[in-house]
Amino acid sequence: MTTVDADPAAVDIELSRTALLLIDMQRDFLEPGGFGDALGNDVGLLADCIAPCQALLEAAREAGVLVIHTREGHRTDLSDVHGTKQERCAMGKRIGDAGPMGRILVRGEPGHALVDALAPLPGEPVVDKPGKGAFFATDLDLLLRRAGIDNLLVCGVTTEVCVSSTVREASDRGYRVVVPGDCCASYFPAFHDAALAMISAQGGIFGVVTEGATLVAALRHSTSAP
Numbered sequence: 656m657t658t659v660d661a662d663p664a665a666v667d668i669e670l671s672r673t674a675l676l677l678i679d680m681q682r683d684f685l686e687p688g689g690f691g692d693a694l695g696n697d698v699g700l701l702a703d704c705i706a707p708c709q710a711l712l713e714a715a716r717e718a719g720v721l722v723i724h725t726r727e728g729h730r731t732d733l734s735d736v737h738g739t740k741q742e743r744c745a746m747g748k749r750i751g752d753a754g755p756m757g758r759i760l761v762r763g764e765p766g767h768a769l770v771d772a773l774a775p776l777p778g779e780p781v782v783d784k785p786g787k788g789a790f791f792a793t794d795l796d797l798l799l800r801r802a803g804i805d806n807l808l809v810c811g812v813t814t815e816v817c818v819s820s821t822v823r824e825a826s827d828r829g830y831r832v833v834v835p836g837d838c839c840a841s842y843f844p845a846f847h848d849a850a851l852a853m854i855s856a857q858g859g860i861f862g863v864v865t866e867g868a869t870l871v872a873a874l875r876h877s878t879s880a881p
């Protein structure tokens with residue numbers, strides 16, 4: 656067991672039953688010309704979470720913790736985009752429109768790729784998801800259950816959209832959720848703060864919140880323990 660200091664209370668996690676989930680660390684959200692940009696956001700606000708995610712990713716790999724990456728995106732014929740999802744991005748370019756990183760939020764396009772700093776290693780599952788929550792219309796739950804996972808370390812973008820949706824889905828499915836706040840980011844700093852507060856409030860209603868460095872230290876300590 657590894658103890659992780661967190662808000663509102665420390666949690667004990669068994670690393671062999673823990674997975675690191677990196678949510679949608681894609682060029683479409685983090686770089687100019689993608690989906691985030693098309694929605695009218697300042698994508699530069701997400702850059703600060705890359706380095707803490709990278710440090711945690713390295714520590715997780717060293718500790719032998721299962722790493723799963725997700726990507727939000729759609730089929731090339733857009734047959735898996737709800738009309739309502741299209742309607743809600745009508746202010747700029749829409750999903751499937753051509754942009755500087757290829758067709759926006761479409762699988763296989765340059766913008767759909769994960770950022771270089773967090774590229775998956777061969778063998779690390781990459782879950783493609785059409786929605787905001789990573790459990791909706793994916794095989795994520797099956798992968799986690801088959802691997803005997805109870806605990807999820809959830810990082811990524813954006814805090815109040817795909818990270819929060821996934822955290823809530825995971826909580827309802829019985830996973831113990833740990834969110835390192837600096838490994839998440841939002842186009843709206845106030846929403847980031849509020850989303851983290853909503854997770855840990857009321858005794859940890861959806862999970863607990865910690866820092867990336869706290870998790871890295873816990874993973875390293877556990878790896879070097881006799």
Ligand code: TIU
Nearest residue numbers: 679727812813816817818
């Ligand atoms: N718009 C926004 O904040 N986020 C998304 O559309 N998707 C994710 O959060 N991945």
